[in-house]
Amino acid sequence: MAILDRGALVAAREAVVREHMESENRHDFDATLGTFSHPRYEIIPTGDVFDGTEAVAAYFEESRRAFPDQRNELIDLHHADDATIAEFDLLGTHLGNFRGLPPTGRAFTCRTLAIFVFAPGSDRIVCERVYFDSASILRQLGIASDPLSLQGRLGVVIGHPLTIGRAVLRQVTGR
Known part of the structure; x- marks a missing residue:
């Protein structure tokens, strides 16, 4: 949906990002996918890119199998011309296998930043680019x-x- 007024566009994008993050917490991934015009995650610390509905759905399945209580706690939102930046704590407990690593049963909390990129004039996400300190998570899980x-x-x-x-x-x- 194209919105011309900057204030209305910022408000619409913020509402979409909030719904995106809340639907991830509820594990309502159909709603999460609905916040995108084209689903795409770029997980910068790991180099993983999940592009398209099937790849993103597989990412949700893999990450929530390993961390079934994975959730985010929003700290703040910031707005740029074609992005909304979310600062949040990412939390979870390692209760399932993750890429060959057996569960440790330990929890982690990691300050995280996600850049939600939007097409010009649109209130639909085209990419979520996520930054976090993977070494911090690995230390908390007892792996490093x-x-x-x-x-x-x-x-x-x-x-x-x-x-x-x-x-x-x-x-x-x-x-």
Whole structure:
């Protein structure tokens, strides 16, 4: 739907983004898909792109199988010419297999940013581009270690002996 008045367009887009996020929380994915003119998710930290109704539906199935209580808690919305930016906490509990990783039973909370891109003059989403710190989630799930902890530092030394050896050599020789 084309809306010409900027204030009305911002309000319409905000309503669409709110419905999009709330319908994800309800797991009403038909309603979520209805907020798009063409469904597309770009998950920046993983490099995953889900383009089209079937791919996005498969993404919903995969992510909610692994994290059945996955939800978002909206913090703030910001508006740009052709986008609405949502800042929120993403939460979930790892209760199912995820890409070969067995469930840990642990929960995570991660501050997340999503850019909801709109076609010019439209109130339908053309892409949701999501940014978050995947290392933070992996640490909370018990899959990764804090790199500043003793366990994390030992893991780096064991996993990257040449890199660490070169760094020590540079420090000792001053090169």
